[in-house]
Amino acid sequence: xxxxxxxxxxxxxxxxxxxxxxxxxxxxxxxxxxxxxxxxxxxxxxxxxxxxxxxxxxxxxxxxxxxxxxxxxxxxxxxxxxxxxxxxxxxxxxxxxxxxxxxxxxxxxxxxxxxxxxxxxxxxxxxxxxxxxxxxxxxxxxxxxxxxxxxxxxxxxxxxxxxxxxxxxxxxxxxxxxxxxxxxxxxxxxxxxxxxxxxxxxxxxxxxxxxxxxxxxxxxxxxxxxxxxxxxxxxxxxxxxxxxxxxxxxxxxxxxxxxxxxxxxxxxxxxxxxxxxxxx
Amino acid sequence: xxxxxxxxxxxxxxxxxxxxxxxxxxxxxxxxxxxxxxxxxxxxxxxxxxxxxxxxxxxxxxxxxxxxxxxxxxxxxxxxxxxxxxxxxxxxxxxxxxxxxxxxxxxxxxxxxxxxxxxxxxxxxxxxxxxxxxxxxxxxxxxxxxxxxxxxxxxxxxxxxxxxxxxxxxxxxxxxxxxxxxxxxxxxxxxxxxxxxxxxxxxxxxxxxxxxxxxxxxxxxxxxxxxxxxxxxxxxxxxxxxxxxxxxxxxxxxxxxxxxxxxxxxxxxxxxxx
Numbered sequence: 327x328x329x330x331x332x333x334x335x336x337x338x339x340x341x342x343x344x345x346x347x348x349x350x351x352x353x354x355x356x357x358x359x360x361x362x363x364x365x366x367x368x369x370x371x372x373x374x375x376x377x378x379x380x381x382x383x384x385x386x387x388x389x390x391x392x393x394x395x396x397x398x399x400x401x402x403x404x405x406x407x408x409x410x411x412x413x414x415x416x417x418x419x420x421x422x423x424x425x426x427x428x429x430x431x432x433x434x435x436x437x438x439x440x441x442x443x444x445x446x447x448x449x450x451x452x453x454x455x456x457x458x459x460x461x462x463x464x465x466x467x468x469x470x471x472x473x474x475x476x477x478x479x480x481x482x483x484x485x486x487x488x489x490x491x492x493x494x495x496x497x498x499x500x501x502x503x504x505x506x507x508x509x510x511x512x513x514x515x516x517x518x519x520x521x522x523x524x525x526x527x528x529x530x531x532x533x534x535x536x537x538x539x540x541x542x543x544x545x546x547x548x549x550x551x552x553x554x555x556x557x558x559x560x561x562x563x564x565x566x567x568x569x570x571x572x573x574x575x576x577x578x579x580x581x582x583x584x585x586x587x588x589x590x591x592x593x594x595x596x597x598x599x600x601x602x603x604x605x606x
Numbered sequence: 607x608x609x610x611x612x613x614x615x616x617x618x619x620x621x622x623x624x625x626x627x628x629x630x631x632x633x634x635x636x637x638x639x640x641x642x643x644x645x646x647x648x649x650x651x652x653x654x655x656x657x658x659x660x661x662x663x664x665x666x667x668x669x670x671x672x673x674x675x676x677x678x679x680x681x682x683x684x685x686x687x688x689x690x691x692x693x694x695x696x697x698x699x700x701x702x703x704x705x706x707x708x709x710x711x712x713x714x715x716x717x718x719x720x721x722x723x724x725x726x727x728x729x730x731x732x733x734x735x736x737x738x739x740x741x742x743x744x745x746x747x748x749x750x751x752x753x754x755x756x757x758x759x760x761x762x763x764x765x766x767x768x769x770x771x772x773x774x775x776x777x778x779x780x781x782x783x784x785x786x787x788x789x790x791x792x793x794x795x796x797x798x799x800x801x802x803x804x805x806x807x808x809x810x811x812x813x814x815x816x817x818x819x820x821x822x823x824x825x826x827x828x829x830x831x832x833x834x835x836x837x838x839x840x841x842x843x844x845x846x847x848x849x850x851x852x853x854x855x856x857x858x859x860x861x862x863x864x865x866x867x868x869x870x871x872x873x874x875x876x877x878x879x880x
Contacts, residue, residue: 506703507709509677511721512725525711
C-alpha cells in the first residue's frame with residue numbers, strides 16, 4: 327500500500343516518503359517485539375490488557391472493571407492510604423521471613439553437614455513441606471490469637487521449609503570431589519566452611535530464599551484474609567462491597583510486587599551461580 | 607639415562623610396605639562381604655623417579671594413590687615418604703585429580719593460590735608465586751578467567767599449577783589426562799616432562815593408557831584386576847629428553863604389546879572369575 331501511494335504521488339513529495347519511513351519504523355518495532363525477551367514480555371502484557379478490556383466490555387463492570395477504571399482506582403490506592411495498609415502487612419511479612427532465615431538457614435546447614443540431623447529431620451520437613459498448611463490456620467489462631475504473632479507464625483510456617491530444604495541441598499552439593507580436594511590441600515576447618523561450603527551452597531540458599539519469600543507473601547495475604555485484617559482484610563472488604571475497580575487495582579499491585587521480589591532474587595541467584603560465567 | 611640437571615635432594619622416596627585395602631560395597635551388611643582391592647602392594651620408589659602405574663579400571667590404582675596422601679587409610683600395611691610413615695596429608699605432596707576438581711567460583715589465580723592460602727603464605731607472596739606457576743603452565747593470559755570459561759586441557763593446567771605451586775617433593779597424579787581428548791593429552795604429556803625435567807620431583811602417575819605410561823615413565827608398574835598387587839615392574843629404557851618421535855620407535859611398540867598382553871590376561875581372568 328505504502329509503495330503504491332508513493333508511486334502515485336509526484337516524485338520528491340514528502341508524504342509518501344514519510345509514510346514509508348513510518349512503515350519501516352513499525353517493522354523495526356515489530357521485530358523488536360517478537361525477537362527480544364523484553365519485547366515478547368511487553369507483547370504478553372499488551373495481549374493480557376486487550377483480553378482484559380474485551381472481557382470488561384463483554385461482561386460489564388459488575389464482573390470486570392475496564393483497564394481505565396482500574397488505573398484510576400490505582401491512583402486511589404496510592405492517595406487514599408490503602409498503600410499504607412500494604413506497607414504494614416509487608417513489615418509483618420518481613421518480620422516473619424526474618425525468623426524463617428534465622429532458623430531455616432542454620433537448620434539447613436546442620437542437615438547438610440550431619441547425616442544424623444538429616445535422617446532425623448527430613449521426615450518432618452518433608453511432611454510439613456508437602457501438607458496443606460492452610461489447614462493449620464485455626465490451630466495457629468488458637469495458639470497465637472489474631473495479632474502480630476499469628477501473622478508471623480503463618481509466614482514462618484509457609485516459608486521455612488523452602489529455605490531449609492534448599493540450604494541442605496546446597497551444602498550437600500559441596501560434593502565428594504571438593505571435599506577430597508580440600509583435604510589434599512590441608513584446608514583448615516574454618517577456611518573449609520568459608521571457602522568451600524559457603525560458596526558452593528550460596529546459589530541454592532538464594533533459590534530457597536526466592537521461593538520462600540514468594541510463599542511468605544502468599545502466607546501474609548492468606549493469614550490476613552482468614553481473620554480479615556491488614557491487606558488481606560482490605561481485599562476481603564472491598565470485594566464484599568463490590569468495589570471491583572479497587573479490588574483489581576490491589577490485585578495488580580500485589581502481583582507487581584511479587585514479580586518484583588522474584589526478579590531481584592532471581593538476578594542475585596544468577597550472579598552467584600558458578601556453572602555459568604558471571605559475565606554472560 | 608637420567609635428566610641432566612637432576613638433584614635427587616628435591617625429591618622424596620616412596621616406600622609401599624604390604625598395603626592392603628578393601629571396601630564395603632553398597633548394600634553390604636557384614637564385614638565378610640568387603641571387596642578386596644589391594645592385596646599386599648609393596649614397592650620401593652627412589653627419589654626423583656617418574657613412576658607410572660597402569661592397570662585396568664577398578665583395579666585400585668587410584669585408591670593406592672589416595673593412601674599415599676592419607677586421603678584413605680589402608681586396612682593394613684604402611685606408606686613411607688622419605689622414610690617417614692604417612693599419617694595425614696602432607697605439604698610435601700601435590701595432588702592432581704582426574705576431574706581437575708577446581709573451585710568453580712574462583713578464578714585461575716584464585717585456584718592456584720588455594721594451597722598457598724591454606725599454608726599461610728602472605729597474600730603478596732602467594733600472588734607472586736601463583737602468577738609464576740600460571741606462566742609456567744602457559745596460562746598467563748587467563749589469570750582472571752573462571753574454570754567454566756576454560757577448555758578441559760586448560761583446566762588441568764590449572765590443576766597442575768595448583769599442585770606445583772606448593773612446591774611439593776612428590777607429585778601424585780590420578781589419571782590427570784584421562785578426561786582429555788588425545789591431541790590435548792599428547793601436548794600436556796610433553797609439557798609435563800618439560801616441567802619435570804627442570805627440577806627433580808618424584809612423580810607417581812596413574813593411567814590406564816599404556817603408551818602414556820611408556821612415554822612418561824622411568825619405571826612402569828603393571829597392576830592386575832582387583833584384588834591385586836604389582837604384577838610386573840618394567841624399566842623403561844628410553845633416553846631423555848623424550849619427544850613425540852619416541853611413539854614411533856619399534857622398541858616402544860614392543861614394550862606396549864608386552865604390557866598389553868599382561869593386562870589382557872589379567873582382565874580376562876577377572877572376567878572368568880566374575
